[in-house]
Amino acid sequence: MNVMTWTYIFVGITFTLYLFIAWRARVKDTKGFYVAGRGIPASANGMATAADWMSAASFIGMAGLIATMGYAGGQYLMGWTGGFVLLALLLAPYLRKFGHFTVPDFIGDRYSSDFARLVAVICAIFISFTYVAGQMRGVGIVFSRFLEVPVTYGVIIGMIIVFIYATLGGMKGITWTQVAQFWILITAFLIPAIAISIKLTGNPIPQLGLGSTITDTTTQSSAFFLDKLNDIGSDLGFGSYTAASGESGGGFNKLLNMFCVALVLMVGTAGLPHVIVRFYTVKNVKAARWSAFWALFFMAGLYLTAPSTAAFARYYMLTTLNNRTYNVPLPPQGITTDTGQTLKLINDADSIPRIAVDHGTDGSFAPEFTSFTTAAGQKRYIIHKTTGDILSELPHWFFNWERTGLIAFFDGDNDGKLKYTGREDNEIFRTGSGAIAAELGTLRTNHQLWLDSNGQQGADARQILTAKNLSGPDRDIIVLATPEMAELSNWIIAFIAAGALAAALSTASGLLLVISSSVAHDLYFRILNNNASETSRLAVGRVTIGFAVVIAGLFGIYPPGFVSQVVAFAFGLAAASFFPAIVLGIFSKRVGTTAAITGMIAGIAFTAFYIIAAVYFKMPHWCFGIGPQGIGVVGMIINFVLTLSLVPFTTGPNEKVQEMIASIREPEYEPPAVDLEHEPASTAADLINA
Amino acid sequence: MHDQPPAPPDQKPKRKIDYSNPIIVKSIQKYWERNIRVMGILLLIWAAAGLGCGILFADWLNQFNFPGTGYPLGFWFAQQGAIIIFVIIILIYALTMNKIDNLHKRELDELHTKSKNNDGGVV
Numbered sequence: 001m002n003v004m005t006w007t008y009i010f011v012g013i014t015f016t017l018y019l020f021i022a023w024r025a026r027v028k029d030t031k032g033f034y035v036a037g038r039g040i041p042a043s044a045n046g047m048a049t050a051a052d053w054m055s056a057a058s059f060i061g062m063a064g065l066i067a068t069m070g071y072a073g074g075q076y077l078m079g080w081t082g083g084f085v086l087l088a089l090l091l092a093p094y095l096r097k098f099g100h101f102t103v104p105d106f107i108g109d110r111y112s113s114d115f116a117r118l119v120a121v122i123c124a125i126f127i128s129f130t131y132v133a134g135q136m137r138g139v140g141i142v143f144s145r146f147l148e149v150p151v152t153y154g155v156i157i158g159m160i161i162v163f164i165y166a167t168l169g170g171m172k173g174i175t176w177t178q179v180a181q182f183w184i185l186i187t188a189f190l191i192p193a194i195a196i197s198i199k200l201t202g203n204p205i206p207q208l209g210l211g212s213t214i215t216d217t218t219t220q221s222s223a224f225f226l227d228k229l230n231d232i233g234s235d236l237g238f239g240s241y242t243a244a245s246g247e248s249g250g251g252f253n254k255l256l257n258m259f260c261v262a263l264v265l266m267v268g269t270a271g272l273p274h275v276i277v278r279f280y281t282v283k284n285v286k287a288a289r290w291s292a293f294w295a296l297f298f299m300a301g302l303y304l305t306a307p308s309t310a311a312f313a314r315y316y317m318l319t320t321l322n323n324r325t326y327n328v329p330l331p332p333q334g335i336t337t338d339t340g341q342t343l344k345l346i347n348d349a350d351s352i353p354r355i356a357v358d359h360g361t362d363g364s365f366a367p368e369f370t371s372f373t374t375a376a377g378q379k380r381y382i383i384h385k386t387t388g389d390i391l392s393e394l395p396h397w398f399f400n401w402e403r404t405g406l407i408a409f410f411d412g413d414n415d416g417k418l419k420y421t422g423r424e425d426n427e428i429f430r431t432g433s434g435a436i437a438a439e440l441g442t443l444r445t446n447h448q449l450w451l452d453s454n455g456q457q458g459a460d461a462r463q464i465l466t467a468k469n470l471s472g473p474d475r476d477i478i479v480l481a482t483p484e485m486a487e488l489s490n491w492i493i494a495f496i497a498a499g500a501l502a503a504a505l506s507t508a509s510g511l512l513l514v515i516s517s518s519v520a521h522d523l524y525f526r527i528l529n530n531n532a533s534e535t536s537r538l539a540v541g542r543v544t545i546g547f548a549v550v551i552a553g554l555f556g557i558y559p560p561g562f563v564s565q566v567v568a569f570a571f572g573l574a575a576a577s578f579f580p581a582i583v584l585g586i587f588s589k590r591v592g593t594t595a596a597i598t599g600m601i602a603g604i605a606f607t608a609f610y611i612i613a614a615v616y617f618k619m620p621h622w623c624f625g626i627g628p629q630g631i632g633v634v635g636m637i638i639n640f641v642l643t644l645s646l647v648p649f650t651t652g653p654n655e656k657v658q659e660m661i662a663s664i665r666e667p668e669y670e671p672p673a674v675d676l677e678h679e680p681a682s683t684a685a686d687l688i689n690a
Numbered sequence: 691m692h693d694q695p696p697a698p699p700d701q702k703p704k705r706k707i708d709y710s711n712p713i714i715v716k717s718i719q720k721y722w723e724r725n726i727r728v729m730g731i732l733l734l735i736w737a738a739a740g741l742g743c744g745i746l747f748a749d750w751l752n753q754f755n756f757p758g759t760g761y762p763l764g765f766w767f768a769q770q771g772a773i774i775i776f777v778i779i780i781l782i783y784a785l786t787m788n789k790i791d792n793l794h795k796r797e798l799d800e801l802h803t804k805s806k807n808n809d810g811g812v813v
Contacts, residue, residue: 066769071748071769074765074767074769074772077768078740078772078773082776084776085732085736085780089733208759211756211759212760226762226765243752244752259745259746263741266740289783289788290784293781296777297777300777304773307770665725666718666794667791667794668791
């Protein structure tokens with residue numbers, strides 16, 4: 001069976017499973033809808049949190065980022081895991097003891113201010129939408145590559161599935177679905193990593209494989225894999241893979257930026273509403289601590305494997321593409337295959353059919369083509385069955401992905417061979433999505449003209465793409481193409497597609513619930529209509545999910561070009577707003593409303609200004625050379641310093657809030673009373689009994 | 691572990707903090723100080739492992755290899771070691787805090803029984 005059939009089978013099975021779980025876990029009250037009735041066991045909550053957290057970006061994008069950045073990719077690994085330490089130690093137990101529904105609930109009650117609540121609601125909604133857009137794009141990529149479905153349909157199918165199980169089961173449905181999604185995505189990530197590790201290093205554990213030696217088939221000498229990767233990289237002008245700042249240059253500024261980015265990601269992770277809200281769903285304070293542990297424990301499975309996948313894929317990328325001929329002119333002496341056959345030149349008057357016609361959908365060849373490996377097992381060729389024409393030395397995955405625009409070859413010296421380097425002679429590019437992809441045909445024609453006319457006519461596509469920062473393959477293909485690089489079976493490749501979908505859908509559903517609770521609970525119930533009944537709140541919550549799904553879907557179909565910058569913005573914002581406000585709210589009894597709100601607004605304003613000015617108006621990075629990705633650290637420091645320095649001059653929290661702080665700090669006594677002016681008595685009693 | 695298993699959350703008696711009783715206030719304060727100490731130490735390790743060994747000292751550490759492997763040590767911290775240490779930090783936190791919680795609970799239970807008996811005697 002081919003990859004597409006397998007993909008349909010796996011996607012069909014997993015989607016049915018998600019819907020079945022959602023049906024079994026359907027809920028009727030707000031407590032079940034927002035916090036799953038607070039009955040989720042810690043380990044299950046850990047798995048759900050892990051699935052919630054590991055998004056399309058972690059599953060598809062992160063290994064690619066590491067493969068491109070080498071050592072510096074560690075900032076994402078440490079940032080996205082280190083945040084859970086902050087979450088476990090500084091936030092989770094206290095917020096669980098506080099025990100309401102959402103993050104704005106805490107901010108609003110602790111600082112007894114609807115304005116603070118509103119700021120928190122807006123931040124939560126903004127952060128969540130930013131994220132959902134990225135997830136929907138991930139769904140679109142997977143559908144278009146593996147199911148041959150146009151991106152639009154792919155996104156719509158994904159939207160419908162998420163909508164059904166999010167509205168039906170609320171947090172309860174989402175949590176149990178995420179538990180299933182966790183196992184699917186982690187298995188899908190580990191299988192190719194293990195396979196490729198065995199293939200390259202002979203060690204089935206990818207982490208050990210990465211640290212072990214490989215044997216060179218030609219010289220029979222063995223060397224550490226990472227040393228070899230460093231050498232290859234340096235030869236090709238990419239610099240060393242493992243060096244921190246010394247060898248590859250950049251020095252102190254590079255380290256400072258990495259420091260800031262890692263810290264922003266850590267602090268931002270701890271401040272992201274869809275992660276925090278998970279700790280409201282467990283039984284008690286002890287379970288909140290355990291569930292933070294289980295979450296990071298389960299996540300480590302992916303985060304510790306990604307560096308291996310990244311380095312192995314990098315190695316394959318550099319060694320299988322460089323100096324391989326894209327379109328082979330027939331060699332006059334012929335070539336010996338691994339079966340001992342000699343293939344000789346056959347005169348062919350017609351133009352050689354370009355390999356571009358062989359974009360089989362299932363990773364196999366069109367009927368008129370076949371492939372063989374040379375006697376030494378070194379090179380794999382694709383040949384025409386009837387004419388015997390040798391068409392290409394490139395691995396087949398290259399052509400599968402060339403079709404999606406995520407990798408592209410533009411010859412610079414007209415030798416027909418690929419050069420993938422970090423220097424000016426690089427010939428591998430990507431066209432991305434958006435305007436450039438649409439012009440690809442023109443770009444190719446003009447480039448051919450430029451080659452044929454020796455630079456007299458046409459245009460050098462390499463210069464155009466380099467100017468637009470599109471050198472090298474798109475990093476998103478690393479994980480998705482790894483199994484094809486390792487030549488794994490079709491069903492494994494299909495299973496990875498299902499895993500990528502699980503990663504995208506689990507995160508999207510968690511985020512949609514945050515949007516829904518922000519609107520229905522914080523905005524509608526706590527601010528606009530305090531007397532709203534349980535039924536109408538649930539209805540508003542479900543309708544909001546509907547709207548949010550549609551908006552998120554539109555983002556997925558028409559991806560705004562600025563998604564990656566906006567994601568950096570989401571972390572910066574969370575770091576500069578939520579984190580200091582919550583931490584000070586728990587650990588200081590003296591920080592009052594005015595101080596906290598001033599600090600929050602100053603932090604947000606600075607971070608927003610710096611990112612927007614640096615990204616859109618080419619503002620120089622005047623703040624110690626820190627880039628927009630890491631500037632949230634400075635925003636956070638401004639927030640902390642301003643808030644604390646205002647404390648002596650402003651009024652502190654009132655007695656009721658003081659009591660609330662005291663009660664969330666220790667686990668034994670009664671949880672804090674709900675802000676009774678806002679909450680109907682029956683619900684308050686219900687919450688206290690919970 | 692001879693501790694009695696904690697009562698299920700639903701049946702746990704919920705009490706309000708009695709601020710008029712200095713012994714209880716002191717006990718709560720002691721609990722909080724222990725909590726802060728555990729948290730502080732673990733956060734120091736967190737910063738040292740991730741931001742320290744993984745980034746600031748990575749250049750220097752890279753001259754050594756992780757024994758027996760091809761991992762330069764700074765690189766290992768940035769892409770493997772820090773994450774492993776993070777998991778262990780949360781594990782230690784959960785174990786220690788839950789122990790401190792139990793200790794605190796027993797202390798409070800004792801205090802409450804005592805004060806109840808005293809009250810009973812007076813009334």
